[in-house]
Amino acid sequence: MKRVLPGFGLSLGCTIVYLSLLVLLPLSGLAFKSSSLDWSQLWAIASGERALASYRVTFGASLLAALINALFGLIVAWVLVRYRFPGKRLVDSLVDLPFALPTAVAGITLATLYAGNGWVGRHLEPLGIKVAFTPLGIVVALTFISLPFVVRTLQPVIEDIEPEIEEAAATLGASRLQTFMRVILPGVFPALLTGSTLAFSRAVGEYGSVIFIAGNMPLISEITPLLIISKLEQYDVVGATALAGVMLVISFALLLGVNALQWWAANRHHGKHAVSL
Amino acid sequence: MANAEPRWLRYTLTAIALAFLFLFLALPLLAVFAEAFAGGGSAFFAALADPEALSAIGLTLFIAIFVLPFNVAIGICAAWAIAKFDFRGKSLLITLIDLPFAVSPVVVGLVFLLIFGAQGLFGQWLSAHDIKIVFALPGMVLVTLFITFPFVARELIPLMQAQGKDEEEAAISLGATGWQMFLRVTLPNIKWGLLYGVILANARAMGEFGAVSVVSGHIRGQTNTLPLHVEILYNEYNAVGAFASASVLALLALVTLVAKTLVEWQMRRETEMLDTALLPEKVNQESGIPS
Amino acid sequence: MSIQICGVGKKFGNFVALDNIELDIPTGELVALLGPSGCGKTTLLRIIAGMETADSGHVKFAGEEATHLHARERQVGFVFQHYALFRHMSVFENVAFGLRVKPRSERPPEAEIRRRVMDLLKLVQLDWLAERFPSQLSGGQRQRIALARALAVEPKVLLLDEPFGALDTKVRKELRRWLRRLHDEMHISSVFVTHDQEEALEVADRVVVMNQGRVEQIGTPDEVYSNPASPFVYQFLGNVNVFHSRLHGHWADVGRDVAGDGAAKTPADGEAMAFVRPHDIDIERGPVVGGLEATVQDVHAIGPLVRVELAHDSELIEVELTRERATVLELNKGQRVWLKPRQVKVFSVAEAALEEHGSGI
Numbered sequence: 018m019k020r021v022l023p024g025f026g027l028s029l030g031c032t033i034v035y036l037s038l039l040v041l042l043p044l045s046g047l048a049f050k051s052s053s054l055d056w057s058q059l060w061a062i063a064s065g066e067r068a069l070a071s072y073r074v075t076f077g078a079s080l081l082a083a084l085i086n087a088l089f090g091l092i093v094a095w096v097l098v099r100y101r102f103p104g105k106r107l108v109d110s111l112v113d114l115p116f117a118l119p120t121a122v123a124g125i126t127l128a129t130l131y132a133g134n135g136w137v138g139r140h141l142e143p144l145g146i147k148v149a150f151t152p153l154g155i156v157v158a159l160t161f162i163s164l165p166f167v168v169r170t171l172q173p174v175i176e177d178i179e180p181e182i183e184e185a186a187a188t189l190g191a192s193r194l195q196t197f198m199r200v201i202l203p204g205v206f207p208a209l210l211t212g213s214t215l216a217f218s219r220a221v222g223e224y225g226s227v228i229f230i231a232g233n234m235p236l237i238s239e240i241t242p243l244l245i246i247s248k249l250e251q252y253d254v255v256g257a258t259a260l261a262g263v264m265l266v267i268s269f270a271l272l273l274g275v276n277a278l279q280w281w282a283a284n285r286h287h288g289k290h291a292v293s294l
Numbered sequence: 295m296a297n298a299e300p301r302w303l304r305y306t307l308t309a310i311a312l313a314f315l316f317l318f319l320a321l322p323l324l325a326v327f328a329e330a331f332a333g334g335g336s337a338f339f340a341a342l343a344d345p346e347a348l349s350a351i352g353l354t355l356f357i358a359i360f361v362l363p364f365n366v367a368i369g370i371c372a373a374w375a376i377a378k379f380d381f382r383g384k385s386l387l388i389t390l391i392d393l394p395f396a397v398s399p400v401v402v403g404l405v406f407l408l409i410f411g412a413q414g415l416f417g418q419w420l421s422a423h424d425i426k427i428v429f430a431l432p433g434m435v436l437v438t439l440f441i442t443f444p445f446v447a448r449e450l451i452p453l454m455q456a457q458g459k460d461e462e463e464a465a466i467s468l469g470a471t472g473w474q475m476f477l478r479v480t481l482p483n484i485k486w487g488l489l490y491g492v493i494l495a496n497a498r499a500m501g502e503f504g505a506v507s508v509v510s511g512h513i514r515g516q517t518n519t520l521p522l523h524v525e526i527l528y529n530e531y532n533a534v535g536a537f538a539s540a541s542v543l544a545l546l547a548l549v550t551l552v553a554k555t556l557v558e559w560q561m562r563r564e565t566e567m568l569d570t571a572l573l574p575e576k577v578n579q580e581s582g583i584p585s
Numbered sequence: 586m587s588i589q590i591c592g593v594g595k596k597f598g599n600f601v602a603l604d605n606i607e608l609d610i611p612t613g614e615l616v617a618l619l620g621p622s623g624c625g626k627t628t629l630l631r632i633i634a635g636m637e638t639a640d641s642g643h644v645k646f647a648g649e650e651a652t653h654l655h656a657r658e659r660q661v662g663f664v665f666q667h668y669a670l671f672r673h674m675s676v677f678e679n680v681a682f683g684l685r686v687k688p689r690s691e692r693p694p695e696a697e698i699r700r701r702v703m704d705l706l707k708l709v710q711l712d713w714l715a716e717r718f719p720s721q722l723s724g725g726q727r728q729r730i731a732l733a734r735a736l737a738v739e740p741k742v743l744l745l746d747e748p749f750g751a752l753d754t755k756v757r758k759e760l761r762r763w764l765r766r767l768h769d770e771m772h773i774s775s776v777f778v779t780h781d782q783e784e785a786l787e788v789a790d791r792v793v794v795m796n797q798g799r800v801e802q803i804g805t806p807d808e809v810y811s812n813p814a815s816p817f818v819y820q821f822l823g824n825v826n827v828f829h830s831r832l833h834g835h836w837a838d839v840g841r842d843v844a845g846d847g848a849a850k851t852p853a854d855g856e857a858m859a860f861v862r863p864h865d866i867d868i869e870r871g872p873v874v875g876g877l878e879a880t881v882q883d884v885h886a887i888g889p890l891v892r893v894e895l896a897h898d899s900e901l902i903e904v905e906l907t908r909e910r911a912t913v914l915e916l917n918k919g920q921r922v923w924l925k926p927r928q929v930k931v932f933s934v935a936e937a938a939l940e941e942h943g944s945g946i
Binding site: 035122127265 | 322372411459494546
């Protein structure tokens, strides 16, 4: 078919070639490598004690970080959209810091802050709370790096809430809390879920910021990406490949999950509408 | 007003939000600079003047400058095809563009190792021809290309979709060639979005740690980028040196944030101008037609 | 330049946008493509412009094959529905665009470009806005800049997609008179798309009524209004009362008497529908031969007209009278009167059902 606007074949062709060479080919290389290995051997590595412990640490800490961000991200997004206070624009810009700051810098800084003699750790130590070089430190690092996701996903959605809806709820006799719980929260929930899933997905794969603060004790505070690296350093390519395969499958699942969530958020009102008709 | 919380609640929520952001964002940022200057200004500058630090800065800049043109070109290509045309498999393509964001940087490094490493798919062929990709600059460039691939495209796709095809079609119907249409109509319309994507991609390219770390080989003065240099110094308990280099990267982050905010304001201003412009006209005296 | 459209068809997936369209547009005419949304009128316009490719059929300009010419080679001026002005260029640069992108050998010198652009801006009476940007203009001004831009390349044909659609009523009326005058001055073959029958009837030399991808009727505004070729055209152009002859065979007979040409097509009684415009019905206070008895339900004075709603059996009939006539009649609610049509058109039920199905009107 002839198209009026030029460059369709060229642009799509370039994109597909580039994507295939740079992204798909390397990723399929991993699949190829794993398939040349013995499945039972792969399974033994991927379900070994140290591997299982690393999944627990990685996913547990990521989940905790995502939950912390869901709660505080909701508050931050709400405050940034709805309230006025001096320095708001500065604060708003600062939210993106974790996207801009290299993870290694974040890692050494957080480790220094939360160490026993650091600015924060100094005050926590007497209370018996150790953060740096414990699993708690991993949660702190992951909370930092995934902080912008929830805020940035929620902000436009909260901006789009029509004031009339809240006013309508108020005129119908709802208290502010009822309005929030029954009218506002259901409206922003898909975005909150999407943002939290994005945060979780980012946290699961994170490496740079965690390794400095985690202490990296096998079975206790060792994350899966670090385990992959240490296998590589021991020239155990097979072991690293097996673990990377697990990580990759989970990444795909999370990516599909995020897409499904976004599709759901975009379509659920149409769906309801159709049913009510 | 119906949409206002009581004053005490507004203050409480604002205080919680600010405390959270202070603890997690402002404090680390301050700490970087405080630690960098903990040994005094001269120690700071001595750490940066170190040849290894300088070579790391140079390598980081080189990789970013090399990678960005690719991101721009392919980002525009992808966004052009996706935003202006309909074709089968479009949503699959959009998902694939997002893929590099979803994969752990360590896994990214590993897959390039599996392909180009000594025991990799092309390993034997490469060593037979004396081409070094992993544990050398080409590998570091490749993983950075992989990691930064989505930024420009993701920024441009929604922007170009929102702008529609009308202006480009108008240009063509007025006799413009494809190239003239692109340079005179499309590019001026997307320039801020493009810049925004480039800023984000640049920050990531300069700051990437995990993926680059796997394929770099950590050869001092040769394949060490600034983030890797920070790690080495930190692990050698050279805190001042590590934080001096880290403060350069933190400064870069701040520049990124400022540039990003400025571009955002510019984009917001343009959309607001368009929004107000699209209001239906109320007064017709302006139309100025003598009847 | 004349335009011939021969057997043009276009499908989007399963949706038939255009079905075997035949259309001749003579040189210098101003033609309206009129129809409800989704009838294919914009698709047809875009095919003439070369922005869309037809699945079948040919487009000829001045008798010469143009089907495979690219949009940029067709020498067609296209005015987009939402104007599609280049938002980052000044008004002047927008109008100059078509001249500036010409190959170097054909490109006029800068002074010439300046002169031509300013002439065009004067033509659309907006030369004082040359340095403004599109976002600083009102809708009506943007519309005229879009027109000036399209005219800058001296097109052989001018195509306008819903040219007044995004404007409010008053500006729209002024602009369409202005477009008519402009067309009379320039005398360039022009086609515009509209869903507004008043617009089409007022501005165009000829109206092409379209529905569901087909041409229903082609004719002068007077022809399509006074002598609609199909029930669809009848209903689309203005209000109409529809009588089912199973109930009102009587009126179908009246129709045959009044509308002589319709009689030939009129099928047997019991299968026909009679169409009468509200202003083609007269009201009498006393019984008349061939009249239909009805009860006055409501009387509204609307500007120069008086609209009377009447009930006949269970059906509602609308009649429009002049104020003078209404004063003479002195109608009251509940009053019994007799209706007499001046003009009736009769179509077979099968014909009408086919037209009504899915037309969404």
